[in-house]
Amino acid sequence: MTGTAATYIIRYNTVPINDVFSNSGGSGWSWRKEITITNGGSALTDYQVLIVTDTAVLISEEKMKNDCSDIRFTDSDGITELSFWIESGTNTQTTRIWVKVPNVPSGAKTIYMYYGNPNSGTGSSNIGNTFIFGDEFDGTSIDTGKWNIGSDNTFSVTGGKLKGTNTGTVTTGRIKTIQTFSGSTPFILESYIMAVTIANDTHVTLGLRAATTDCFGIVPSPLGDPTKYWYRRNGTWVWACNTGNLFYGWHTERITASGSNNVEIYVNRSDTSETDTRIDTNEITNEPITLGKRYDDAYLYNNESYECYWEWIYVRKYASVVPTTVMGTEESAGSGNWNNSINVYNEPEPQEAGTSESYTVTGLTRGTTYYFALKTVDDRPNTSDISNMPYTIPTDKVPPSQITTISALTGTYPGEINLTWTAPGNDIWERTLGLGSKFIIQSSSWTEVVWSTTNALITISTSNVPPLSIQNYIVTGLSEDVTYYFRIWTVDEWNNHSSISNGATAQA
Structure with a gap:
């Protein structure tokens, strides 16, 4: 510039x-909806919130582009743009969108979904910006900034998916992330997967591995009725169950590390309504996501072939109480x-x-x-x-003016003294002394007293006292026939103190 x-x-x-919201498009957005996030748990930061919304009706009404590329999300100010990723369901009644919200307090939080901009470009959906880790394999090759692939790689990217096969070698056939994860910072690892063929003695479809005896992963097998799966827990194989055709269709696999030693497996194939859940204990510490070759490195099974595809993989934050969302009514984004x-x-x-x-x-x-x-x-x-x-x-940093007119007279009754002074303004001689302002008075029967606001024991609260107005106050409870000395300060509602006043003297 x-x-x-x-x-x-x-x-x-x-x-x-x-x-008109236009942070990442050539013109303003026409429509927006308020989204209320309700969090029944503790406050969350940089938390991925799931939004499920009907984009089909908006597209049919020509309010949204067919590919949903004009969707944007902002924080509650309607300006600060939020990272998001469209998981699935474009142009359906159940479009799933994850939004990374910087702060989700306990209670309610508002964000906005904007749409309706023909000049919005190719879209801002980004899995990497939204999650702790994310890859949807939308390039033509494996992103080596995210994955270690080894010297004899058996993985590739094809058609927007990660493809895994077995070459029959002893030492490779495995892919792992550069980034590592620990259960001490609770997380959820999730992927959308389909197996075309499954190795007889298994391959790992989702898991984390630091070493042969320091790992946790899901391992399907075709030897069940018709399939079953195991999972590897450190140095132990754990049989899970016969699962029908669960792994042969597109399905979701999820590993939740809800604490340093708590893990849960969830496998779901929505088109056949097949689901399985397993809860176990395992400590995950600085372990990368690892796919492919068996975690125990058993070389006897390396020659068994398989073919598997991953559409996406992500890691998001875990919350013991999951926030819920409600989509509000549509409103015109207008001109603000x-x-x-x-x-x-x-x-x-x-x-x-x-x-x-x-x-x-x-x-x-x-x-x-x-x-x-x-x-x-x-x-x-x-x-x-x-x-x-x-x-x-x-804020107000200007103090009231010094009072220079305080006077004292012996009162009508014994033990009383009448004080009179002219009120200053809130700011020197300007502005009325409003609610929260006050006069504070110090009295003493001794001439060598230390005059200080901390020694002022008489407080007179004010409300709507204009500058130059005459103020009166009767001090009672004094000792008869004793001479008293008085000083006064004015304090405004911002706790700005005037200078000490002139002195006033009278006998009670």
């Missing part, structure tokens, strides 16, 4: 400022409230690109939250998208 912009447009509002926000005047003149600039907005109400945003305009004139949106609550 070089050169200098022509001008700035700076605006503020007491509510978040929204423009940018045009209705307050425009500041005498904006600073843009400097050379990269120069730090500042501007002070005046005339704001203390204690009110304000949101700020700006756009940059060049000399064409082209206008930028709306900026990020900082917000602040202006």
